[in-house]
Amino acid sequence: MDENRKIRLGISIGDLNGIGCEVALKTFEDSRMLDFCTPVIFASNKTVSFQMRQLKLNVTFNGIPDASKAIDNKVNIVNVWKEVPRVDFGQATKTGGEYAIKSLKAAVEALKKGDIDVLVTAPINKNNIQSEDFNFPGHTDFLAQELEGESLMFMVTETLKVGLLTDHVAVKDVSAAIIPRLIRDKINTIEKSLKMDFGIRKPKIALLGINPHSGDNGVIGKEDDEVLKPVIKEMADMGHLVFGPYSADSFFGSDGYKKFDAILAAYHDQGLIPFKTISFGQGVNYTAGLSKVRTSPDHGTAYEIAGKGVADESSFKEAVFMALNIFKHRTEYQELTQDVLKKQRLKRER
Structure with missing residues (x-):
């Protein structure tokens, strides 16, 4: 990680028909959150703009082709798709599941490459995500396959x-x-x-x-x-x-x-x-x-309130802060471990 930039926090958008996009946008509607990290949302400009109009939110964002181009002090949107997928708030649709997985896979790939430092996943529906290309009961099992450990x-x-x-x-x-x-x-x-x-x-x-x-x-x-x-x-x-x-x-x-x-x-x-x-x-x-840090809010898609603009972003915001804190703890732990190993090596060489 470049020490001159802030921690890049990737966000997979979750089910488009749920509250994932809403709680993510509400979290960074408060511009003070940009003091702590650089958010990178994996979706598309058009999808995020649609959600903001429907939910009456006001977030200024920066569209980018990939996460490596993220700019500090901005909400960055990686354009994972160009089309405009149908959104049916509160409904468990095949389209909602397909685009949740597109977002997740793009985010995980960026995490593996080091273009983002941590990942926060918005809620998915465990039924409509199932396909020939994705046969996992949820995030955890997929991440266990993709990220060693x-x-x-x-x-x-x-x-x-x-x-x-x-x-x-x-x-x-x-x-x-x-x-x-x-x-x-x-x-x-x-x-x-x-x-x-x-x-x-x-x-x-x-x-x-x-x-x-x-x-x-x-x-x-x-x-x-x-x-x-x-x-x-x-x-x-x-x-x-x-x-x-x-x-x-x-x-x-x-x-x-x-x-x-x-x-x-x-x-x-x-x-x-x-x-x-x-x-x-x-x-x-x-x-x-x-091998990488992933957090998520402790709630699901909350279809019953999706699209109404009433979702509480508290757990998502906690997931953001938890991911940042864990990343910092890991960095300190690794530095301490390296120092200990270095001292042990020097001691053996004497």
């Missing part, structure tokens, strides 16, 4: 961080999916992220049980005793600050989560229901463990 769905605020052992997996398949190797990998990924992305030197991690009451010593289920507990002990013996499994029904209500830097939930709803209840729309969906 072990991906982890990580829902975060400043005070609450919840990762998932399994994310978009049917409840009936959860137990079979949770095997020792998966648990070790997710613990390692979440621990590394807490150190590298959030500046926590010795992370303390809690694991939630798979079954009600963590199986009640095998009465309700044996997975917690036979799968989770041995791995937790193994990791703890190796020096990791990992604890559990804790009964999920009382863990958040008793404020037990405040004693830990992160919580690793067994499955999607076990982690996301308490997270979204506590965070009140201020949360961010972060894909930890990848």
